[in-house]
Amino acid sequence: xxEAASKPDEGGMSRVAQKRQTRQRIEDAALNLMAxxxxxxxxxxxxxxxEAGLTPAAYYRHxxxxxxxxLALVMRGGETxxxxxxxxxxxxxxxxxxxxxxxxxxxxxxxxxxxxxxxxATERHGASSVIRQAILDQExxxxxxxxxxxxxxxxxxxxxxxxxxRLCRLVVTTMFNAAADATNPSLQQPGSDEVLADxxxxxxxxxxxxxxxxxxxxxxxxxxxx
Amino acid sequence: xxEAASKPDEGGMSRVAQKRQTRQRIEDAALNLMAxxxxxxxxxxxxxxxEAGLTPAAYYRHxxxxxxxxLALVMRGGETxxxxxxxxxxxxxxxxxxxxxxxxxxxxxxxxxxxxxxxxATERHGASSVIRQAILDQExxxxxxxxxxxxxxxxxxxxxxxxxxRLCRLVVTTMFNAAADATNPSLQQPGSDEVLADxxxxxxxxxxxxxxxxxxxxxxxxxxxx
DNA sequence: TGTACATCAGTGAACGCGCGTTCACTGATGTAC
DNA sequence: TGTACATCAGTGAACGCGCGTTCACTGATGTAC
Numbered sequence: 001x002x003e004a005a006s007k008p009d010e011g012g013m014s015r016v017a018q019k020r021q022t023r024q025r026i027e028d029a030a031l032n033l034m035a036x037x038x039x040x041x042x043x044x045x046x047x048x049x050x051e052a053g054l055t056p057a058a059y060y061r062h063x064x065x066x067x068x069x070x071l072a073l074v075m076r077g078g079e080t081x082x083x084x085x086x087x088x089x090x091x092x093x094x095x096x097x098x099x100x101x102x103x104x105x106x107x108x109x110x111x112x113x114x115x116x117x118x119x120x121a122t123e124r125h126g127a128s129s130v131i132r133q134a135i136l137d138q139e140x141x142x143x144x145x146x147x148x149x150x151x152x153x154x155x156x157x158x159x160x161x162x163x164x165x166r167l168c169r170l171v172v173t174t175m176f177n178a179a180a181d182a183t184n185p186s187l188q189q190p191g192s193d194e195v196l197a198d199x200x201x202x203x204x205x206x207x208x209x210x211x212x213x214x215x216x217x218x219x220x221x222x223x224x225x226x
Numbered sequence: 227x228x229e230a231a232s233k234p235d236e237g238g239m240s241r242v243a244q245k246r247q248t249r250q251r252i253e254d255a256a257l258n259l260m261a262x263x264x265x266x267x268x269x270x271x272x273x274x275x276x277e278a279g280l281t282p283a284a285y286y287r288h289x290x291x292x293x294x295x296x297l298a299l300v301m302r303g304g305e306t307x308x309x310x311x312x313x314x315x316x317x318x319x320x321x322x323x324x325x326x327x328x329x330x331x332x333x334x335x336x337x338x339x340x341x342x343x344x345x346x347a348t349e350r351h352g353a354s355s356v357i358r359q360a361i362l363d364q365e366x367x368x369x370x371x372x373x374x375x376x377x378x379x380x381x382x383x384x385x386x387x388x389x390x391x392r393l394c395r396l397v398v399t400t401m402f403n404a405a406a407d408a409t410n411p412s413l414q415q416p417g418s419d420e421v422l423a424d425x426x427x428x429x430x431x432x433x434x435x436x437x438x439x440x441x442x443x444x445x446x447x448x449x450x451x452x
Numbered sequence: 453t454g455t456a457c458a459t460c461a462g463t464g465a466a467c468g469c470g471c472g473t474t475c476a477c478t479g480a481t482g483t484a485c
Numbered sequence: 486t487g488t489a490c491a492t493c494a495g496t497g498a499a500c501g502c503g504c505g506t507t508c509a510c511t512g513a514t515g516t517a518c
Contacts, residue, residue: 015514019461039353042267045505056505058462065505125348125406127265133412163428170400170429177399180351186359202389203396210436241481245494271472282472284495291472 023062025052027076030069031115037185040070040119041127070123070131077120078138084109085145095153099208107197110179121180139176143168156211167211174203249288251278253302256295257341263411266296266345267353296349296357303346304364310335311371321379325434333423336405347406365402369394382437393437400429 013021029051033043045066049056063069084106093101110117124135147168150156156164178200181187187196239247255277259269271292275282289295310332319327336343350361372394376382382390404426407413413422 015459015461018514022461037353037355037358039265039267041265042353044503046503054461055463057464057507060506061461122351125351125410127263127268127353129263129412132263132410136412166425166428167432169425170432173400173403174396177403184351184358186355186362199392199395202392206393206396206433206436206440208436209439210432210434213435213439214432241492241494244481248494270470272470280494281496283474283497286473287494 019061022052022054022058026054026059026062026069027073028052030073031119034119034122035115035183035185039126040066040073040123040131067128067130070128071134073116073119074123074131074134074138077116077135078141080109080113080116081120081138081142082145085142085149089149095155098153098155103201103204106175110182114183117176117179118183121176121183124176139172143172146172156214158216159211159214160216163214163216167207170207171204174200174207178203245287248278248280248284252280252285252288252295253299254278256299257345260345260348261341261409261411265352266292266299266349266357293354293356296354297360299342299345300349300357300360300364303342303361304367306335306339306342307346307364307368308371311368311375315375321381324379324381325430329427329430332401336408340409343405344409347402347409350402365398369398372398382440384442385437385440386442389440389442393433396433397430400426400433404429 026048029048030040030043033047033051034040043066045059046056048066048069049059063072087105088098088102091101091105120135120138123131124139126132143165147161147164150164150168151161156167159167178196182193182196252274255274256266256269259273259277260266269292271285272282274292274295275285289298313331314324314328317327317331346361346364349357350365352358369391373387373390376390376394377387382393385393404422408419408422
C-alpha cells in the first residue's frame with residue numbers, strides 16, 4: 001500500500017499558504033492513487049483524503065465534490081500543455097530542427113508530468129462526462145494554439161486552415177495515446193520507454209510526411225467552405 | 227430512467243438456450259447502461275442485473291464477477307473487429323477502391339455495433355487493468371491480421387514489415403479514437419456523425435499519404451534489425 | 453507589546469445508502485425407467 | 486405415455502462494508518485595540 005504523503009513543515013506559513021499547500025496535497029494524492037491504474041472514477045473521497053493525510057470531512061474545505069477536484073486536475077493539465085507550446089515557441093529553434101526539437105520537449109514534459117498526462121489521456125474517454133468535456137475543451141484550445149503557431153512559422157503553407165487543424169488534432173490524439181501507453185502500468189518494463197518513444201516518433205513522422213505531400217482536393221475544399 | 231429489458235418469449239426453449247439468452251441479456255444490459263456515459267467501472271452488479279430484469283444473485287449463474295463480464299464483452303468486440311476484416315477481404319474489391327470500400331465497411335460496422343465499439347474505445351484506457359490488457363491483446367491481433375492482409379494485397383510494398391505494422395497501429399488507434407468520439411454522448415448532435423466521419427476520413431488520408439511517400443531511413447532500418 | 457475576540461482548516465463521531473456476496477428455497481425443464 | 490427423481494436458473498432475505506455527507510467541536514492563525 002502507498003504511504004500517506006508526508007506533511008511538510010508548516011511552521012512559518014500563513015494560513016492561506018497552508019491551505020494552498022493542503023489543496024495541492026489533495027491533488028497530488030489523487031494523481032498518485034491513479035498511478036496504480038484504477039482511473040479517476042475509481043477513486044473515493046475517503047481514499048484521497050487518507051492518502052493526503054486528512055480526515056474525509058476536511059476535504060470539503062477545498063473542493064465541493066470529486067468532480068471539482070477532477071476539473072482542477074484538468075486545468076493543471078491544460079496549463080502544462082500550454083507551457084509546452086510556449087517552450088517550443090520561445091526556444092527560437094531554426095525551422096529545420098523544429099519538429100525534432102518539439103518532440104524532445106514533448107517527451108521531457110511527459111516524463112516530468114507523467115501523472116497529469118496519464119490523467120488527461122485516460123479521462124479523455126473516461127467515466128465522468130463533465131471531466132471529459134473539460135478535457136475536450138482544453139484539447140480544442142491546444143489544437144487552436146498549435147495550428148496558429150504552425151501558421152506563424154509557415155510550416156505547412158500549402159495546407160488550408162481546416163486541414164492544418166485536422167493535422168494538429170491527429171498529432172494531439174496520437175500524442176495523448178502515446179502518453180497513455182507510456183503511463184499504462186501493464187506496459188511498464190525496463191526499456192519500454194524508448195520503444196514507446198520510437199513508436200510515437202515513427203507514427204508522427206508518418207503523419208507529417210502525409211501533411212507534406214497533401215494536396216487539397218475539390219472535395220475537401222468544398223466541404224471546408226460549407 | 228432506462229426500462230428493464232423485456233424478457234422475450236421463453237416458451238419452447240431448451241434450458242441451455244434460455245441460459246444463453248439470459249447471458250446475452252446481461253451483456254446487453256451492461257452495454258446499454260454504459261451508453262449513458264458512465265464507463266464500465268461505473269457499473270454495479272446490481273444495476274446490471276436490474277437492467278437485465280434479474281435478481282442480483284442470479285448473476286452468479288453466468289459470471290464469476292464484473293471483470294469476467296467485461297472480458298466477455300472484449301471477446302465480443304474482438305470478434306466484431308475480425309468480422310470487419312473478413313468482410314473487407316471477401317468482398318473482392320478492385321485494389322484502387324480498396325481503401326474507400328474499407329472505410330465504408332468500417333463506418334457501417336461502427337453504426338451497427340455502436341456500443342461494443344464504444345466499450346472497446348473507452349475501456350482501452352479504462353480503469354480495470356485486466357480488461358485493458360485484454361483489449362490490447364485483441365488490438366495486437368487485429369493489427370497483425372491487418373498488416374498481413376496489406377502485405378498479401380501488396381498495398382505498400384516499399385514499407386518494411388515493422389513500418390507497415392506501425393502504420394496499422396496508427397490507423398487502428400485513430401479508428402478507436404474516432405469510434406469513441408462517435409459514441410461520446412456529449413458530442414451527439416444531429417448531423418455530427420457525418421462531421422466525425424469526414425474528420426476521420428481526412429485523418430486517415432493524411433496517414434495513408436504519409437505511408438505512400440515513406441522512405442525507410444538507415445536509422446529506422448537499423449532500429450528494426452535490432 | 454499585550455489582550456480579547458474572530459476566523460476557519462482540520463477533527464472525530466455519526467447517519468443512511470447501495471454495494472457484492474451468501475444462503476436456503478422454488479419450480480420449471482430434463483431424464484430414467 | 487406416465488411417473489418419480491435430478492438438475493439448476495432464478496428468487497428473496499440477510500450480512501457486513503466502504504461510501505459521501507453532516508455536525509458540533511478544537512485549537513492555531515490572524516486582527517483590532
